[in-house]
Amino acid sequence: MPAPSTSKVGRPGFVWALPAAVFFTLFAIVPLIMVAVLSFMSWDGISPPEFVGTDNWSRLADDPVMLQSVWLTLLLTALGVVLQTPLSILLGVWAAGYQRNRAVLSVVYFVPLLLSATAVSVLWRALLDPNFGIPASATWLFGDGNLFGEQATAIGVLAFVSTWQFTPFHTLIYQGAARAVPPVLYQAAEIDGAGRYRQFFHITLPQLRTSMITSMILMTVGGLTTFETVLILTQGGPGTDTTISAYYMYDKAFKSFDYGTGSAIALALVVAATVVSLVVVRLSGYDRMRGSTEGVS
Amino acid sequence: MTTRARLPRLVAAGATLALVTGLSACGEGNGGGSSDDGRIHVLVYGDAANKVEQQIVDTFNEKSDVKAVLDTIPGADYQKKLQTIISTPQAPDVFFNWGGGSIKPFVEAGLLLPLDGFIEKNPDLEKKFLPSVFESAVVDGKPYGVPMRGTQPVLLFHNKKVLADAGVEPPKTWDELLGAVEKLKDEGVTPIALGGGDVWPTQMWFQYLYDRIAGPELFAKAVAGDKSAWESEDSRKALGMIEDLVGTGAFGKNYDSVKYTNGGSVQLVASGRAGFELMGSWYYSQQLTDQPEFAEKDLGYTAFPTVAGGKGDPADVAGNTNNYYSVLKKTKHPEAVAEFLKLMYSDEFVKAQLDIGNLPTTTGTDEFIDGSGTPEYSRFQYELVAEAPSFQLSWDQAYPQKASSDMHKAIQQFFNGQLDADGFIKAMQALPTD
Structure with missing residues (x-):
């Protein structure tokens, strides 16, 4: 073994991390292990749990609702990213300007951010009432207004409400990032005769790259764990048409009192979310990234 | 090196702490409540x-x-x-x-x-x-x-004014109800308001029709675990009647987007845009809170209509x-x-x-x-x-609680046509009864 370096100041001992480690163990690792164990058991909350081997898992593998829920989750996540990213980039870059009217309007745009997901969902369910809500006064667009009665429109509503709710948050990320772009870049571009569009595509967008990845990871994780929007807006319906994986887990565990199957879904979700995050981090090169203003300052 | 060696011990300490905290929580509850x-x-x-x-x-x-x-x-x-x-x-x-x-x-x-x-x-x-x-x-x-x-029995509520305008008497029989539906449709109102988004209001139509047609025995058999009850002739007859009623447009087209719990269906009746609503007896006080003027003047109520040739006693009720x-x-x-x-x-x-x-x-x-x-x-x-x-007793309460979610899905899917009678029967047979 090579001799330790001459540096006298050692790295902080593990004790420094103890409080966080204990909390993480108590509230993340221990429950996770319990969920993993429970996924191999049959338990209704009343009688003692029984080991049933891989029954829960094999039943889930053959369950069309489970399979559909995976696709629905991915679809809603993808819709969220596709809808929110361009919207929040445009809004964020626009809001980054220091004009007074932009400041005032930005405040208005950020209002949804202050509301809880539950309040937002209750609000939209009422606003979209087919007889007394928005659909009733725009029949040319909504027809008979049966938005929650068909799969395509119900998914559309879910994607729209999430977008309405979370775009302000991502706008905030892009606003901050856009303001951090060194003005010298724009000044140089102007001297070179680049117009505003050119500046946007060749300076602003590339400079926002790290923020974009951060924002997309947050959107992906948020999309995969979406729950209360579905719980309140559609309850997974009509039938099982909007039953995403997280809602299906709740449905199994807390409505059907089948904690074993619920735990199996939960564990699958944890694994899936971890894999997706890892893939995103790898593909985007996020793990190799350094400061975004590298080579500028 | 020493830092690394400490790791397992700390994990063990953390785990012990977790266990102790968990145990003391149990102990406390035991003495307290x-x-x-x-x-x-x-x-x-x-x-x-x-x-x-x-x-x-x-x-x-x-x-x-x-x-x-x-x-x-x-x-x-x-x-x-x-x-x-x-x-x-x-x-x-x-x-x-x-x-x-x-x-x-x-x-x-x-x-x-x-x-x-x-x-x-x-x-x-x-x-x-x-x-x-x-x-x-x-x-x-x-x-x-x-x-x-x-x-809280379930009753058939109506808007007196809407019915009078259409020349309809509160129906006593199923055929009268079907007649009323046609007349209300001609008047351009939704004959029956339904908060299908909540699903349990939809279920009320099932539990009354099954009782009227087959008597309480069919459901009692089913809930006791005899799954053949669902495929009986009476069961299919009840399902056929529900299908027909929905098919005539009695509930309009967007009932699955309407909710009772956010006042949507309540307002439909009170505003005169629907004639009837089947709902638990709490409906009266709900209308009294939401629309006091309407509730006092125009809110009418009757028992669920009788069904000719049905085995159930016409005086039977359903609800909570x-x-x-x-x-x-x-x-x-x-x-x-x-x-x-x-x-x-x-x-x-x-x-x-x-x-x-x-x-x-x-x-x-x-x-x-x-x-x-x-x-x-x-x-x-x-x-x-x-x-x-x-x-x-309301179906979702008569079955074990764990069956209610799947039951609601089947009811909503049959009502809006996603499931046919065979599919519905299969879904009901799959429900746990113990």
């Missing part, structure tokens, strides 16, 4: 009716040496929390429930005390209640619950029979509990329930109805329930 503290713990669904429950507990405590305590769990979480504590030392002595399927799993797990012993000593504990209501908390032939709130107090086997004070349950048919109880708008189901309720807030409406309901040969 359980029945071992020499009192009777009465656990109820937390809502506005709790003031009556508190009043009754206070009355009980005046005379009894063993004191009772009222514990409440806020409504939405009630069933989930009950499910998690009922087999633990924190379980109450007496708890609120919906009878039927809501207690069946507990009975089968051997947790509940059959009340036949109490009734043997004091027959009034059964005789003082309307039989069709008391029946709902009988599981496997033994009584497990004493009615403790009000009954009542709520019940059930007793846990492990209670240390059975005598005191029996005394407590006696209060559920006392005059004080009946008056207090009527005062908050509930309709208690004791045989003595009759004489106090005239003093209630809405005597005419209360009397209509009381007589309907008192004369009903059978009171069909």
Whole structure:
């Protein structure tokens, strides 16, 4: 073994991390292990749990609702990213300007951010009432207004409400990032005769790259764990048409009192979310990234 | 090196701490909220009716040496929390429930005390209640619950003005209802408002039609585990009638987007854009709150129409029979509990329930109805329930709680055409019955 370096100041001992480690163990690792164990058991909350081997898992593998829920989750996540990213980039870059009217309007745009997901969902369910809500006064667009009665429109509503709710948050990320772009870049571009569009595509967008990845990871994780929007807006319906994986887990565990199957879904979700995050981090090169203003300052 | 060697020890320490914290939490609960503290713990669904429950507990405590305590769990979480504590030392002595399927799993797990012993000593504990209501908390032939709130039969409500404008009388038979639907359609209103987004309002049509056509026996068989009941001829006939009714456009096209719980369907009837709505008896006070003017002038109500050639008694009703107090086997004070349950048919109880708008189901309720807030409406309901040969408990409450989610899915999917009759039958047969 090579001799330790001459540096006298050692790295902080593990004790420094103890409080966080204990909390993480108590509230993340221990429950996770319990969920993993429970996924191999049959338990209704009343009688003692029984080991049933891989029954829960094999039943889930053959369950069309489970399979559909995976696709629905991915679809809603993808819709969220596709809808929110361009919207929040445009809004964020626009809001980054220091004009007074932009400041005032930005405040208005950020209002949804202050509301809880539950309040937002209750609000939209009422606003979209087919007889007394928005659909009733725009029949040319909504027809008979049966938005929650068909799969395509119900998914559309879910994607729209999430977008309405979370775009302000991502706008905030892009606003901050856009303001951090060194003005010298724009000044140089102007001297070179680049117009505003050119500046946007060749300076602003590339400079926002790290923020974009951060924002997309947050959107992906948020999309995969979406729950209360579905719980309140559609309850997974009509039938099982909007039953995403997280809602299906709740449905199994807390409505059907089948904690074993619920735990199996939960564990699958944890694994899936971890894999997706890892893939995103790898593909985007996020793990190799350094400061975004590298080579500028 | 030393830093690394410390890691396993710290993990072990963390795990131990976790275990100790977990254990001490258990210990604390054991001493605090359980029945071992020499009192009777009465656990109820937390809502506005709790003031009556508190009043009754206070009355009980005046005379009894063993004191009772009222514990409440806020409504939405009630069933989930009950499910998690009922087999633990924190379980109450007496708890609120919906009878039927809501207690069946507990009975089968051997947790509940059959009340036949109490009734043997004091027959009034059964005789003082309307039989069709008391029946709902009988599981496997033994009584497990004493009615403790009000009954909520499902009635067919209508907007008098809308019906008069269309030249329609409140229907007494199914054919009259179909006729009314056609006339209301011609008038350009939605014949029947339905909060399909909530699903349980849709279920009300199923439970009444099944009862009218097949009698209460079909569902009783099904809930007892005989799954062939669902594929019987009567079952298919009821499903066919539902399909026809939906097909004629009786509920309009967007019922699945309408909700009762956010007032959507309530407003449809009150604003005159729909003629009928099938709903529990709480509908009256709901309309009275939302649209007082309409409720007092134009809100009409009838029993569910009769169906020609059906096997069920036309006087049968369906809905929420009542709520019940059930007793846990492990209670240390059975005598005191029996005394407590006696209060559920006392005059004080009946008056207090009527005062908050509930309709208690004791045989003595009759004489106090005239003093209630809405005597005419209360009397209509009381007589309907008192004369009903059978009171069909709402399907999702008659089945074990764990079946209700899948049941609702099947009901919604059949109603909106995603499932055909065979698909619905298969889905109902797949529901757990124990």
